[in-house]
Amino acid sequence: MIELDPVYDPKKYESKWWNAWMKGGYFHAPVDKSKKPFTILMPPPNVTSQLHMGHGTLYTVQDILVRWRRMQGFNALWLPGTDHAGIATQMMVEKAILAEEGKTRQQLGRAEFDKRLWAWKEKYGGMITDQFRRMGFSCDWDREAFTMDPGLSKAVRAIFVDLFRAGLIYRGERLVNWDPALKTAISDDELEMKEITGALYHIKYPLADDPETTITVATTRPETMLGDTAVAVHPEDERYLHLIGKKIKLPLVGREIPIIADDYVKSEFGTGAVKITPAHDPNDFEIGKRHKLPFINVMNPDATMADNVPERFRGMDRFVARKEVIKALKELDLYEKDEPTRHAVPHSERSKAVVEPRLSLQWFVKMQELAGPAIEVAQTGKLKFYPDAWKKTYLHWLENIQDWCISRQLWWGHRIPIWYCADCEGVTTGLEDPSTCEHCGSTKIKQDDDVLDTWFSSWLWPISPFGWPEETEDLKYFYPTDVLVTASEIIFLWVARMVVVGLKTRGEVPFKDVYIGATVCDKQGRKFSKTLGNGIDPLEVIEKHGTDAVRFTGTAQAPLGGRIRMEVTDFESGARFVNKIWNASRFLLKYVDPKKPLRKLDAEKLTLPEKWLLEDLASKTEQINRCLEQYRVNEAVELMYHLIWGSFCDWGLEVAKETLNGTDEAAREQTTSVLVYVLEGIMRLASPVMPFVTEEIWNHLPVHPQWARGPSLVVTKYPDAAQLMRFPEAAADWASFQDLVTGIRSIRSQAGIPPKDALDAFVHTSTGSLKTLFETEGGLVRRLAGLKSLVVRTGDGGSKGPALVYVGKGFEAYVPAEGIMDVAKEVKRLSADVSRVEKIVAGLQAKLGNESFVARAPEDVIVTTRAQLDNMATQLSSLKKNLASLQG
RNA sequence: GGGGGCAUAGCUCAGCUGGUUAGAGCGCCUGCCUUACAAGCAGGAUGUCCGCGGUUCGAAUCCGUGUGCCCCCACCA
Numbered sequence: 023m024i025e026l027d028p029v030y031d032p033k034k035y036e037s038k039w040w041n042a043w044m045k046g047g048y049f050h051a052p053v054d055k056s057k058k059p060f061t062i063l064m065p066p067p068n069v070t071s072q073l074h075m076g077h078g079t080l081y082t083v084q085d086i087l088v089r090w091r092r093m094q095g096f097n098a099l100w101l102p103g104t105d106h107a108g109i110a111t112q113m114m115v116e117k118a119i120l121a122e123e124g125k126t127r128q129q130l131g132r133a134e135f136d137k138r139l140w141a142w143k144e145k146y147g148g149m150i151t152d153q154f155r156r157m158g159f160s161c162d163w164d165r166e167a168f169t170m171d172p173g174l175s176k177a178v179r180a181i182f183v184d185l186f187r188a189g190l191i192y193r194g195e196r197l198v199n200w201d202p203a204l205k206t207a208i209s210d211d212e213l214e215m216k217e218i219t220g221a222l223y224h225i226k227y228p229l230a231d232d233p234e235t236t237i238t239v240a241t242t243r244p245e246t247m248l249g250d251t252a253v254a255v256h257p258e259d260e261r262y263l264h265l266i267g268k269k270i271k272l273p274l275v276g277r278e279i280p281i282i283a284d285d286y287v288k289s290e291f292g293t294g295a296v297k298i299t300p301a302h303d304p305n306d307f308e309i310g311k312r313h314k315l316p317f318i319n320v321m322n323p324d325a326t327m328a329d330n331v332p333e334r335f336r337g338m339d340r341f342v343a344r345k346e347v348i349k350a351l352k353e354l355d356l357y358e359k360d361e362p363t364r365h366a367v368p369h370s371e372r373s374k375a376v377v378e379p380r381l382s383l384q385w386f387v388k389m390q391e392l393a394g395p396a397i398e399v400a401q402t403g404k405l406k407f408y409p410d411a412w413k414k415t416y417l418h419w420l421e422n423i424q425d426w427c428i429s430r431q432l433w434w435g436h437r438i439p440i441w442y443c444a445d446c447e448g449v450t451t452g453l454e455d456p457s458t459c460e461h462c463g464s465t466k467i468k469q470d471d472d473v474l475d476t477w478f479s480s481w482l483w484p485i486s487p488f489g490w491p492e493e494t495e496d497l498k499y500f501y502p503t504d505v506l507v508t509a510s511e512i513i514f515l516w517v518a519r520m521v522v523v524g525l526k527t528r529g530e531v532p533f534k535d536v537y538i539g540a541t542v543c544d545k546q547g548r549k550f551s552k553t554l555g556n557g558i559d560p561l562e563v564i565e566k567h568g569t570d571a572v573r574f575t576g577t578a579q580a581p582l583g584g585r586i587r588m589e590v591t592d593f594e595s596g597a598r599f600v601n602k603i604w605n606a607s608r609f610l611l612k613y614v615d616p617k618k619p620l621r622k623l624d625a626e627k628l629t630l631p632e633k634w635l636l637e638d639l640a641s642k643t644e645q646i647n648r649c650l651e652q653y654r655v656n657e658a659v660e661l662m663y664h665l666i667w668g669s670f671c672d673w674g675l676e677v678a679k680e681t682l683n684g685t686d687e688a689a690r691e692q693t694t695s696v697l698v699y700v701l702e703g704i705m706r707l708a709s710p711v712m713p714f715v716t717e718e719i720w721n722h723l724p725v726h727p728q729w730a731r732g733p734s735l736v737v738t739k740y741p742d743a744a745q746l747m748r749f750p751e752a753a754a755d756w757a758s759f760q761d762l763v764t765g766i767r768s769i770r771s772q773a774g775i776p777p778k779d780a781l782d783a784f785v786h787t788s789t790g791s792l793k794t795l796f797e798t799e800g801g802l803v804r805r806l807a808g809l810k811s812l813v814v815r816t817g818d819g820g821s822k823g824p825a826l827v828y829v830g831k832g833f834e835a836y837v838p839a840e841g842i843m844d845v846a847k848e849v850k851r852l853s854a855d856v857s858r859v860e861k862i863v864a865g866l867q868a869k870l871g872n873e874s875f876v877a878r879a880p881e882d883v884i885v886t887t888r889a890q891l892d893n894m895a896t897q898l899s900s901l902k903k904n905l906a907s908l909q910g
Numbered sequence: 911g912g913g914g915g916c917a918u919a920g921c922u923c924a925g926c927u928g929g930u931u932a933g934a935g936c937g938c939c940u941g942c943c944u945u946a947c948a949a950g951c952a953g954g955a956u957g958u959c960c961g962c963g964g965u966u967c968g969a970a971u972c973c974g975u976g977u978g979c980c981c982c983c984a985c986c987a
Contacts, residue, residue, distance in 0.1 A: 028946095215984075222987080241987060254987095288986060296987050304985050366984080379985095411914065415982070418913070422983090510982080545922085547980075578935085579923070584915080585980075587922060595935060598949045609946030654926075660934070675946080764953090771953040777942055808952095862931055869929095874967040883929055883968090894931080 024611035024722050030604035032568025035718045040155060048092075048737050049160040051099035053499045060096035061503035062088055063483055063533070064161060065516070066169065068107035069147045070114050074557030075588060076509075076542035076550045078157060079576040083539060083655050084507045085159045086577060089710035090650050092160070093740035099500060100160060101487055103167035104147045108476040109204060109212075109372045112434040115142050132433055139434050143168075156561060158569050158713050160736065167487040169479040170436070176453075177486035178436045178479045181523065183451050186440075190388045191428070193440075193449075197307040198427050200380030202325035202340075203373035206431035207384050209475060210424060211515050213377060215366040222292060224358035225351055227253060230269040230278050237265060237281065238358055240292030242365060243302075244351070245343040248275055248331040249320035252298040254309060257283035259294050273356050274332055274347065282313050301381045317381055325378050340378070385429040385438060385472075393420045395525040396518060405521060408537045408653050412513060419514045428475045435473030443467050481519035484532030491527075501528060505535040505653070513538070537653050541585045563593050570712035571596030577711060578659045599663060600715050603708070606671045607719045610697050613682045613690070614724055621695040622727045625747060630759070630799060631677040632696045633752035638669045639703050641753075644743035646707055662708050670704060673760075680805060695726070702729045703741050710740075755795050758831065759803070762796065765828035765835050766807040772851065773826050773839065780810035786819045787833035796833070820907055827852070827904045829897050834904070845908060852905040859898045866891040 027034075043049065051059070062084050067073065073081075084100060092098035115138055116127055127135045147168065154161065167174060185191040198207040223244045226236035239253055253270055255262040262281070269278045286309060287296050300310025301319040310317055320331050327335045327343050334350065335343050351357040368377040397420050399405040400413055407413040429438060441450040441459070448461030459467050479486070484503060488496040502524070508517060517536060524532030543549050550557035563572050575596035579586050628636070642665040649658035674697065681693045702723055705716040713736060720735040732738035766783060775781065787793050796803065796814045804812050821827070824843045825836040869875055869887060876884060 026946095239987085243987085286986085291986055298987095303987075305987070306985095308985085365986085368985095409915095414914065418983070513982095541981085549981095584923095589922090592922080592936085594949075598947095601949050602947065605947035605950090607946085612946080649926090652926075657924075657926085660924075664934090671946090672951085676951095679944095768953060771941070774941080777944075777952070858931080865931095869968075872967060876967080878967045879929075887929080890931090 024614050024616055024724070026604065026608040026611060026719070026722060028608070030568075030601060030715060030718075032564075032570065032600075032714065036156075036158070036569055036714050039714050039717045040158065043160070043734065043736060044163070046734055046737075048734060049100070049162050050164050051097050051162050053495045054097050055499070057095065057097035059500050060088070060091040060098045061500045062100045062505055062507065063503050064100060064102045065506075065508045065512070066103040066105040066167070066480065066483065067150055068110055069104045069143050069150070069168075070107055070111045071150070073150060073153050073560060074542075074550045075560055075563070075572075075576060076557065078560040078572070079542055079580045079586075080507060080509060080539040081154070081159060082157065082573045082577050083537070083580065085157075085573075086655055086658075086710045087505065087507070087650065087653075089160050089713065089736060090740060092736070093706065093709065093738060094742075095739065098160075099162055099165075101165055101167065102151070102154065102159070102161035102163065103169070103483075103487065104150060105480055106143065106168065106170045106435065106476060108430060108432055108435040108473065109206070109208070111139065111142065112432050113204065113372060115139055115434075118142075127433065135433055143170075153561060156564055156569065158573065160713075165487065169476070169483075169486075173489060174479060174482070174486040175436055177482050177490050178474065179439050179453060180491040181482060181527070182439055182474070182478075183453055185387060186451050190392065191385060192388065193383060193385050195381060195383045196386075196427075197301070197304055197379045197381055198384050199368065199370075200323070200325075200378045200382070201370040201373055201375055202323065202378050203370065203375035204432075205323045207380075207382065207427055207429060208370060208372075208377070209427050209477075211477075212371045213368045214371045214374075216369050217364055217366050219362055219364055220367070221360040222363045223348065223360045224293060225273075225297075226356040226358055227270045227273065227297070228356070229265070230271040233271070236356070237262065237270065237295050238293045239295045239297040241297055242363065243299075243344070244347045245327070245335075245340050246299040246302045246320070247272070247297055247347065248327070248335065248343075249299045249301050249318040250275075250279055250297045251277075251300060251310065251315040251318060252279050252313065253281045254284045254287050254296045254298050255281065255294060256287040256289045257285065259287075259289045261289075262295060273354055274350055282309075284309050284312065302379055304379055307379070307381075319381050321378065321380070323380075384427050385440075387426040387428055387478075389423040389426050389522075392522050392526060393423045396420055396521040399521065399525065399531050404534070405531050406535050408535060412510060412536070412538045415510070416513055416518055420518055426475075428478050429470075429472045430475055431471075432473050435476060436479060438470040438472050438474055440470045441467040442470065477515055477519060480516055481523045483516075484520050484524050485527055501532070502530050503533045505537055506533040507537040507539060510538050510541065535653070540580050542580075543585055543587050545587050545589045547585070547587060558588060558590055563590065567593045567597040568600060568714070570600050570715045574599055574659065574712055577655050578663065580656050599667070600712065602667055602671060603712070603715060604719070606666070606675060607701060607722070609675060610694070610701060611722060614694050614698060616724050618691070620698055620724055620726045621691055623696060623699060623747065625749075627692065628696065628749075630752055630755055630795075631673070631802070632693070633749035634756035635669065635674045635696065635700055636747050637749040637753050638665065639700050639741075640743050640746035640748050642669075643703065643707060643741045643746060647740075647743065659711055662704075662711060666704055666708070670700060674700065676806065677802060698723060699726050699728060702726055703746070705735060706738060706741050709735050709738075755791075758792055758795060758833075759799055761830045762833065762835060763803055763806045765830050766803075766809070766837065769826040769828045769835075770808070770837060773837075773843065773847070775839075775842065777808055780808060781837050782811045782813075783807070783809050783835060783837045784813040784815060784819075784821075785833050785835045786815050786817060788817055789832045790816075792832050820903060824908075829855070829900045829904070831893055831897070834900050849905065849908055852901060852908065856898065856901045856905060859894055859901060863891065863894045863898050866894060 088098045088100040119125055199213060201208050220242045222240050222242055224238050224240050226238050229235045250272055265281050266283050268281050272279050298306045298309055300306045300315050301317040320328050322328050325340045327338045329336055335346055370377055400417055439451050441456055443459035443464050444466035445464035446462040448459060450456045450460045458465050488494060488500055490497055520532050541549060544556040548556060560572060571593055575593045642661050646658045646661050678693050678697060681689050705720040709716045717735045785796055793814050793816055800812045821836045823838055823840050825838045828835045
């Protein structure tokens, strides 16, 4: 007898097995050319972020895939790491320092601030990886990477230099998205458009030579008028034709600006006349370039008004200035009116500040040319999306790609490897820091102060941790990786860019498949977010239910794509399941003598329930492997659930109880051999999902001659249906057997007969094989259905006295119920059944009566339909006969 | 303004390439403390598969359309 603890205590076993796995080094994947690699790149979480169940689920999916492939014999690598997350991290550290010491980063100085950043990274980066360990993630911790590690930084530098030298990185003065709170440029992809109600202000601009005549412009941003350098109208707008070419004297400023004509202006919008502020609006910027207008920047980096505006507005915040400008215009009687309008305003994703288009000198990557190959691989199927619909999103972005602004006015990140020369116009770059200007040889050179966008290092994730730009063994062996599992919101920011750079540097996609997981929301359907505080903390749930329960529940309800609504109580079902597995194993092991070797299974000697159980193990194994191959993880998990609970526990163990408790030694040996064999298979199947509880149980299992074992379950061979025993005919017999047992249970339960009352029953069947089956398994039927006798007869007999009847497929089961039967209730039940079956029969008859069906449907469908009709018709007549006898 | 997705039992959702008597978990009802598990066992109820058209021998499944939600993209001041 092998004893397990009465209760599975997750805490007790989780740390034990985690340590054992680490000690065994099972998750470390060195290059091994004798094995095929299977690689997943972990999307590196930001060092600042705390994980919620959304990530938890997505990462568990990856872990399941990696563990499954590892057990299949692949050299499985799950590469973990974290991202320095430039803006996000700097923001948090700045905030913390301000709160604790009342200092700004400028007051601390760049070097000191840098130290604080690294200290922060050490602290929080560690917290995240701790969470990962608690989740049981089987990453190769020896390879843990950070985007600012020396090696990865070298890769950033190398790609910058490459692209710069290829003319794909350039510096330009352009209107960028400026975050006035963080005082840095941000890329288009870091914007959040928010629909807000603003106002469309109508302002009168007087002509320079005729102040009595005015032209009214409409704007949502009156404060920018201080930087206006033109007024534009549509070239064919008859209302304004006569004014084109004339000058306006800009109110409040006094500058004379032209009235120009441009197609961009929509006559029907507003007044049909637009003020043009090239330095503060993207469209105006374009018009400004077309018409060679001056660009007047009227704001400081923090979005206060600059010194080039009239004194009255200087230093004012842009929103205060807006009101003040309106006030001033009213004083001049140049303010006409305002009307409310809904419009989309770009906000900074990080600081939430309203983004200010700002004219500044920034570094850009030319994306169009680079995007070409990335588009092609998606079109040709070298890159596949699961679900496929995301391909469109990916392509749409790449096909409309804009140049990527990569410079950030931050301190946390990779410093731009560009040196400016004090003596000439040229810039110098290189893999090593230069000491002289490569154009004029001057030593007076100074490095750019700015850093690179975080994503400029993240996009190298498929190559940089493997040592690129060196042609390392790692790189050759692991690249391209197999599948990327991530969330839809970073398809542009990250996925597409990795494909771009992967193709550019390696000429091959960085991963063949992209799995986009479901968005995890709360019960109200709101996305988990830090600001809402509605996320579920994995550690909290683990504390309560254990890691395996959390992993099971999370992935059982995580289909591809889509959205799942999750709440804390959902995890109870996982806990129940783990408990069930534990108890079932504990029960079985009580009957196992560790000193007695288990038997090899002899197909000739196996009983029907044993054959069926083995067949079920094999067929579920086949399905589980197929589901995992297609990334249908939730379906695989569900199959495991039914195999364990529905098949192994509810039937396998229930059927075996008598033998296990009986005196027939040989039978007991055989049964325990079969059950341990199946349990071994189950533990292997479930290990990727529930690694801890399965490992603990597995280590108590006696060795079965038909299962070769590894040193730990996590590196023991995953079941392969092709190598398992199959008994397809047993499955059919078993279905009839179950039909009979559940049929009798059902009628007796519905009739309100207490479970303790042992009943007599008899079965009629005209099918020879069923008669044999029921006779052979009669004892089992009696026990499972609570009978004291079961008589099997041929032909359709009917009952002599009052009896409850169950009409199954190919048989009728009767339970004589003299005196206890409520005839009216029975009549009602049978009548309902009759009408139910009648409908089915009618449907099938109509189908087969339809000539086109018979003519056009495939042969096998017709055969099946005929068989169905036969079956149902027999059932129907049997039901009718019994109903009649009840009524007569 | 474009693009995509979703609508299936009271709730959360499965249902892969069209052919099932449409499923699971939770919840609900009935009966059981049957010595693995009451975090359990047995049984049960509940669905015009969002509406309307169409394709097809056959549609929850494919197409169109309407309605209702959700997401992404977008420079109409």
